[in-house]
Amino acid sequence: MPNLRELLKDEPKKHVLLLGNEAIVRGILETGIGMVTTYPGTPASEIGDTVSEIAKEAGLYMEYSTNEMVAVEVAAGAANVGVRALTAMKHVGLNVAADAVMTLAYVGVKGGYVIVTADDPECYSSQNEQDNRYYALLSNLPCLEPSDPQEAKDMTKTAIEISEKLELPVLLRTTTRVNHTRGPVTFAKLAKPNLKGQLVRDVKRMVMVPAHARLMHAKLLEKVEKAKGISESSPHNIVTRKGKNQMGLISSSSAYNYAVEAVELLGLDVSILKLGMTHPLPEKMIGQFLRVHKQIVIIEELEPYLETQIKAVAKDYAPNVEVFGKTDKQYFSRKGELSTRLVAAGLAEITGKKLPIDFGKIDEAYAEIANELPSRPPILCAGCSHRASFFVIKKVGGEKTNYPTDIGCYALGIAPPLNVGDLLICMGSGVSAAQGISRATGQPTIAIIGDSTFFHAALPGLVNAVYNDAKITLAVLDNSTTAMTGHQPHPGTGFRGMGTPAEKISIEKVAEGCGVKYVKVVNPFQIKEAGAILKEALQHSGPSVVIFRAPCTLLSVREKRRKGIRTLSYKILDKCTNCTACIKLLGCPALIVENGKVLIDEALCTACGLCASVCPYNAIERGSDQE
């Protein structure tokens, strides 16, 4: 969006290009949602970030909550006193929030409440590729699946309507290719957000003690029955293409786009049933579709969520229909994302049609050049303070120390030459897993965590370490922002989601408050001092915390640029022996080799000076000031 303020314009029928996530925000504004809560996570981050930009002007409340569970609970409170609310998170965020979501389904809501869960097929920026449609089945919550930005906007509104009709939260399940696709979107009218609620006491509905929970479970199942009716007549469940062939396709979400194009590519004359509301499924509608076809192909990304349910429907409605998908013979993969090519290949195999494009030949030609291509994996930026921290950690800890790590930019510490990171599961797992590793190995163990993740998920683990006297060191790599997802604020940054200043919550004080006896803050770029402190921390008898504090270099460079301060690149002196120690120790992208000579790429160098402090010949020096 050229200017995010354009989203606030009440210009119905206006046609603009929006990112899927921006379209969801327009949906928020067209629905009068009064509260938005989130914890950033790719591919959902721009929902919160966009709301953050415009919340004040739009008259709604937004916050970056400390984690997804808190985000859901805050919004659930508002929705239970009648305010429309939305919470956005990445797919694994719903694992964190699940405890709240499962029982909130019993309690229900008064104001409409939407939970956006952004799945990441292909793990473009995630630790797994779980299919969150199963959360709809597990929790009994209705689920909508948009396939493009227009639908992402429209379904945000539909989700609120369904939520209020059923008094139940609704899941809006997207995938990376919906969140991060830009497409034309037509605006509808804006609605005034309402942030005023009133608690109407209803203990039986709202206080989930066993006696009430039993009642509310029955109520929830009644709501699911009602939801089935909504799904049967939903405009989002629709036959989008009618063919003469006896084959019918059923698809949803991003996979639907590939299905449409694959059908065109192969010239198939088939019908397509597009499912936008995928929990509960419109069984009667699907049953009718199965009855008029002899063969059904189910095209969906990740797990056979639709397929297993549709096979059950087939038993009742059309026992002889043949179903193709990914359960028996795998025509489509259960892993990774789909594409028009993959869907077309599956359809070609099923129908016996020949693909009009010889992909094999294209792959072959590409393989010839691809084999020799140097890889370019994600890396820590030039000047990143984490590089300095990892250098210190590795120097002190060496090979005999274990390094459970965590979710954030610092997960990139596993790349050579730093090679720090031994176990990574989920947000906050490092500090706790470290305790198991340390007890079982008896070896020194340094858990790595970032500042935002510290507030998100480290506190119970840290308290556990103190109370059970685990011999671990927690290295908090504090760059004072949530860097990986786009520099969102967190409780340690001093400002809030709506831009207002806040009192910073000090990580060192929190650690001390948890009972940690050894807590020190170091500057990672002062490698000698930082190393000495870390050594001392490792020798401490109980758990210790060392905070490596230096701001994210992207932010400090941006700040300097804004102030008109020129950053002078470091330079390599003539006495350089080209031993490449700097490169071998640090792997900074600003250090390059040309014809055997080590050079510094001035465009990338942020003048952090780390290379100068590790050079064994003192052959790297700060550039001289010529201004």
Add this chain to the structure above:
Amino acid sequence: MKEFNIVLAGVGGQGTILAAEILGVAAVKDGLNVRVSEIHGMAQRGGAVTSNVRIGKNVSSPTVMEGQADVLLGFEPLETLRSMKFASDKTLVIMSEEKIPPTELAAKNITYPNMKEIIAKIHRFTKDVIIVETEKLANEAGSTLTRNIVLLGGLSATEKVPIKTESVLEALKELVPAKHVEINVKAFKLGYDFVKKKA
């Protein structure tokens, strides 16, 4: 109109996402149906990135299939090469010659492959290659950060893309920060003229 596919390939931080968005906004201005897709990946800077722009009435998938790019806009030579899977003998490649060496090369003490080698490999797929002096022209415009816009100007000059040059310029003015509009427009024009002269 048949569909028209553009693949933009570069390194995180080079502005491929902005360039793709400009093309998308311009396409909507021209009343075209368009999908722009981008992968943000794990790193803020330095990783390989591609964006796709697909234009056409029946386009619904946001991603370009292998061998189906009409234009490949290469922001970095090795990344241009890495995206050749999207190219065929009908693809026009417009690329920058400005190298960003992957850290793997430095670690192995290997020099970045020379342009001749890279071009020879690209020629195995298509002979239609235009190399733009992005860095020189961007500096001439007033900021090296406008290299992506130089390339966009070059793309418009080929008249191969079904988007009006004025629309691209208009979208550009809307999408870059107000105080940088002037140098970006200059960068666009320098890229445009460079390719016009070459053609």
